[in-house]
Amino acid sequence: MKKRTPIKKKSEKRKHDEKVYKELRIDFLNQNPYCKAQLPGCTGMATECHHSKGRVSKNYLDVDTFVALCHACHVYVELHPVIAKELGLSQSRLS
Numbered sequence: 001m002k003k004r005t006p007i008k009k010k011s012e013k014r015k016h017d018e019k020v021y022k023e024l025r026i027d028f029l030n031q032n033p034y035c036k037a038q039l040p041g042c043t044g045m046a047t048e049c050h051h052s053k054g055r056v057s058k059n060y061l062d063v064d065t066f067v068a069l070c071h072a073c074h075v076y077v078e079l080h081p082v083i084a085k086e087l088g089l090s091q092s093r094l095s
Contacts, residue, residue, distance in 0.1 A: 020061055025049045028066050037073035037089055048074045054093045065091075 010018075028049060035046045046068035053059040067089055069077065077084040084090035 017057075017060060024061060024063055025066075028063055029068060032066075032068035034068065035070040035073050036067050037069050037077060037087065039073045039076050041072040041076070043070040043072060045070060047071055050074055050077055050089065052089060052091045056093065 029046055033046055035042050035044055038044075048069050048071055050067040050069045051059055051065050052067050053062075053065045059065045069089075077089050081090060085092070
């Protein structure tokens with residue numbers, strides 16, 4: 001009986017993209033150290049990278065879609081997408 005090989009959890013392309021993203025994220029946050037949202041509870045310092053058009057393949061490595069946010073603001077933006085769009089922190093993924 002032939003031994004089955006398990007399905008890979010991540011493709012080689014995804015592994016490569018994650019490595020590139022890690023470097024882009026660090027550079028982006030170094031260049032944008034302050035949270036752009038400044039919502040109630042904001043810590044002021046950006047620690048996370050929000051993808052304003054989502055993390056789909058074409059936007060995952062597009063620095064033009066990155067928004068520097070603190071953790072508190074990032075959670076708020078993810079939980080309140082309508083308000084995030086009104087504030088210009090998120091964009092439609094369809095356009």
